[in-house]
Amino acid sequence: MNRFQFVADHQQRYGVKRLCEVIGVSRSSYYYYWRSAAEARIAREAADAALAGRIRAVHAPHDGVAEIRGRDLDTTLWSTAAT
Structure with a gap:
């Protein structure tokens, strides 16, 4: 910072x-x-909001459990982001 x-x-x-x-x-x-820095700040806030939405989408159907039946959260998160 x-x-x-x-x-x-x-x-x-x-x-x-x-x-x-x-x-x-x-x-x-x-x-x-x-x-x-206003443009960069706005873009960063939008990216953070989008990532938070993807994280919620991954966790919601599995009661917030980070590991989903042997699949890594990172893999699930980014495969969700690609769709």
Whole structure:
């Protein structure tokens, strides 16, 4: 995690101004990073949501058991993703 991501993750609790002062980055640099990383952040959030859906789909019919009758969860997860 970089310093800017740390500020983004904790800004609700401590505020951007205070976090930037403590960490030693300028607020303008933080906001520049935040705007420039918006597309990547949106894509990452969408990918995370899709992966979470696939994981739920694999676990749902098997009561959340990670190993399904000798088949590895990873194999099941990615074969589900291919369909």
